Amino acid sequence: MKSQQAKSVLFGGALFLLTAGSSAWAADLGPYKPYNPPPPEPVRAYEPAIWDGAYIGINGGYGWSNSGLTEPSGGFGGAQLGYNWQRDRFVFGVEGDFQGADISGRASDGADFARSDMNWFSTVRGRVGIANGPWLLYGTGGVAFADIDNHLHLANVPTFRDSDTKTGYAVGGGLEWAFSRNWSAKAEYLYLGFGDGTLHNSVGDEARINNDVQTVRVGLNYHF
Numbered sequence: 001m002k003s004q005q006a007k008s009v010l011f012g013g014a015l016f017l018l019t020a021g022s023s024a025w026a027a028d029l030g031p032y033k034p035y036n037p038p039p040p041e042p043v044r045a046y047e048p049a050i051w052d053g054a055y056i057g058i059n060g061g062y063g064w065s066n067s068g069l070t071e072p073s074g075g076f077g078g079a080q081l082g083y084n085w086q087r088d089r090f091v092f093g094v095e096g097d098f099q100g101a102d103i104s105g106r107a108s109d110g111a112d113f114a115r116s117d118m119n120w121f122s123t124v125r126g127r128v129g130i131a132n133g134p135w136l137l138y139g140t141g142g143v144a145f146a147d148i149d150n151h152l153h154l155a156n157v158p159t160f161r162d163s164d165t166k167t168g169y170a171v172g173g174g175l176e177w178a179f180s181r182n183w184s185a186k187a188e189y190l191y192l193g194f195g196d197g198t199l200h201n202s203v204g205d206e207a208r209i210n211n212d213v214q215t216v217r218v219g220l221n222y223h224f
Contacts, residue, residue, distance in 0.1 A: 080219065082221075123142055134177055140172055187217075
């Protein structure tokens with residue numbers, strides 16, 4: 001009988017200890033909370049650097065020459081096409097352009113007469129610049145082509161002529177402003193170096209004239 005009572009006491013004590021331990025463990029864990037995973041990070045669309053990519057545009061400006069004979073000057077207008085790569089603040093690019101021109105000069109002294117005309121010019125250039133937000137300051141240089149006609153008539157001498165497509169160099173710089181996501185405006189200076197041209201006449205005489213031209217222009221570009 002005593003053995004039966006002892007077993008009951010031991011069983012009751014073990015049950016009490018188990019219940020008390022479970023309650024204490026549950027109290028330590030606190031109330032049940034379901035697992036809520038963190039929200040996924042938002043997917044950000046890739047946004048290229050502001051100057052990256054291809055562009056096309058139009059331009060117009062004024063050109064002049066310090067040639068000692070006719071000193072031609074006048075306006076021009078045309079279009080350009082290019083591509084830029086931007087790495088941090090540095091921008092590298094290539095650009096080609098073509099302009100119709102009316103850069104001409106006349107000089108006369110009695111029977112003596114001279115005329116110079118640049119009818120069109122084109123350049124293919126590299127560009128290197130530093131970007132500061134929507135502004136791009138750049139230098140540029142490359143090869144230049146132009147259709148230039150020179151005529152010189154002196155009294156009692158057959159006329160000197162030189163009419164040809166010249167090849168030279170172009171060097172300069174500019175400032176470009178991206179005023180919206182796809183549009184930019186620029187102002188640019190270019191020196192077109194074609195050197196001295198040699199004029200010939202029908203009896204083999206020669207004369208020389210400088211064909212270098214300086215240009216300033218503004219342009220508008222659309223960026224793809």
